[in-house]
Amino acid sequence: MTAEELVGINKKEVLRAKIESIRLPDVMDKEFATVRPDDRLGDVLAKMTELDLHEIPVSQDGKRMAGLVSYGTVIRRKNLSIDAKVSTIAITPPAVSPDTAITEAAEVLLREGYRQLPIVDNGRIEGVLSRGHILSMLNNIPELRDVPVESIMSPEVRTAKGKDRVVDAVTVMRDLDIRILPVVDDMERIMGIVGFKDVASYNWREKKRQTVGEVVGDSYPADVLVESAMIEDPAIIAPGTTVGKAAEIMLKRNISSLPIAEERELRGIVTRYDLVELVASFRRRDMMYMQITGLEKGDRFEMDQMERVITQSMQKIARIIDPLMFSLHVGKYHNEGVGLSTL
Structure with a gap:
């Protein structure tokens, strides 16, 4: 749901001003961990795991910005040696200063896929x-706090079964760019949840690990089942739960997703991404017209995935030029013939 749909165009401006009155220095961590450019990658990954970080700033002196190590970037280079120096894999994050609007900072977190974002002023990490900081501010904005989760949840949820193989569940998560899968029984009632973090921490192998792919648990025995790695009896919320309450549960339990269910029958899922996206939707921006045709009513899940990928891609293009229109027609493949997709 967009900001306009949530509160209307007129109220959106008032609410944006209220949200953006919360400044980044008011919510960000001013004490933070860093790593040095010559640190060993294996040691850095261990530190990130210990501190539960997906991103960590690189700095020679703990003050001046020299780059960023992102778990998402590292995991895509799974054959990289864990003995590599941080300087060889550090990236340059987007420039976000203490004066950046919180709505824009929220958008950067989503666009880049970051969980942590350094706030930098004149090269110094502030x-x-x-x-989590974005979630913590939601209870200060009643108009957002009291929104029912049904308004922003994803109603179409990909799930796994307990007897599914872990390797297949991981493939689904990678293909859909998601980090968790609810686990359901044969009656489609939720019985657990499995995520990348749960799988990566499972000690599948005993051999000495030499590459990033081995450190993060990139391969698994074919006979290992989801029920062996899932978290049983996960936190579940009812459809009437508010955004503020969902954010509170996520922060208290240090989790990123909450299945929404009635009598354990899955209705949808809400994630930290969804809550941060709600804040980012209030950012002032020029509108782009997006049109996707060729899909059917039953393709809602695919539509949501397409819109998310397109929006993220257009936001990157917007750094160079403001896109005004995106049109996509989808054709489906059939046994009796081949459909065409045009752009």
């Missing part, structure tokens, strides 16, 4: 902003 603090680190996380998705």
